[in-house]
Amino acid sequence: FIEIGHYEYTDLMKVILSRSARSARLTTHFDLDFPKRPQTTPYWCHKHSRECTPVTEAYKFLRRYSIDSLKRIKEFSLLRTDAQIEFCHADSRQADIPPIDGxxxxxxxxxxxxxxxxxxxxxxxxxxxxxxxxxxxxxxxxxxxxxxxxxxxxxxxxxxxxxxxxxxxxxxxxxxxxxxxxxxxxxxxxxxxxxxxxxxxxxxxxxxxxxxxxxxxxxxxxx
Ligand SMILES: C[S@@+](CC[C@H](N)C(=O)[O-])C[C@H]1O[C@@H](n2cnc3c(N)ncnc32)[C@H](O)[C@@H]1O
Incomplete structure (x- = not known):
């Protein structure tokens, strides 16, 4: 829906969905960085020293990251200035870097x-x-x-x-x-x-x- 619908804050919704997707993956708690295969059954969790069960729904993450993202945007709105910020999605070996302090x-x-x-x-x-x-x-x-x-x-x-x-x-x-x-x-x-x-x-x-x-x-x- 987000990809085909017309919403005022589509970009923000995509960020929230992207954060939620990472957390809702079928991985073990102790290997979130390098999961080798989907974890679909309960498992012994080395992180929590107990049996944990993989997530079965994404709603709680969507809710958590919606609230968290709004909180961050509010905090940042108090700090942001009209300073120019530029992001360059490119190979840094070929980047055209303007004068910088460090x-x-x-x-x-x-x-x-x-x-x-x-x-x-x-x-x-x-x-x-x-x-x-x-x-x-x-x-x-x-x-x-x-x-x-x-x-x-x-x-x-x-x-x-x-x-x-x-x-x-x-x-x-x-x-x-x-x-x-x-x-x-x-x-x-x-x-x-x-x-x-x-x-x-x-x-x-x-x-x-x-x-x-x-x-x-x-x-x-x-x-
Ligand atoms: C250790 S991460 C750091 C990411 C970010 N600084 C942070 O703290 O979240 C290294 C980043 O370098 C990016 N990267 C790898 N090769 C690159 C390249 N040739 N040009 C620009 N970025 C590259 C990776 O995609 C990754 O996002």
Missing amino acids: VITSPPYVGLIDYHEQHAYGYHLLGLEDNRHDEIGPAANGSSKKTKQEYQQDIAQVLSLALASMPSGGFMIVVAGDRANLYDEIASLLAVEVEAVVQRHVNRRTGRRAGEFYESVFIWSKK
Whole structure:
């Protein structure tokens, strides 16, 4: 109905439906990120240490996310200014970056996630162009030595484009769970000043790895 009907807030409805679709998937509570097959029967839940049952209806999520989205829009309406904001849905290796003060980014990691696949319902509902062939480090390509080297080159290419638009002394902050130690090499390729590397404890709301997971925050500056 949302796709064919005429509503005043169609875009908002699509966002709410997309959020609800993610929560209403037939997955286990402890593996929301990388479900391997639909979970249709009750199962032992490692996250809640009890038997859990997969969802059987989406209404509660539609209700929850409708209320939550309205709350967020209200909060943001008090803060928003008339500042210009531009989103660019494109391959960041080819992006045309205007002058910037600095960068905070959480890039994809090598061999971990196929973003288009994981968010297929969102791409469909929001009518986003399918750019999966441009994903950097997709899970489908694995994490061989060669793939890791290509990943380092790709990330360095993206970040060097951003650096070219930054003033000397500007900060570049990169968040990555760098299990394969790839970012020291990326920093050398970029010839940035390494200001600090901070370990961030990720208190995941989803997944069974809660409490066991750290990621690095690389704080670099342009020489
Ligand atoms: C770790 S996520 C971070 C997402 C977002 N910054 C956030 O915090 O929610 C990495 C993102 O990079 C995107 N990505 C992968 N390859 C890309 C490319 N070549 N150009 C632009 N974005 C890309 C993925 O689709 C994914 O959304």
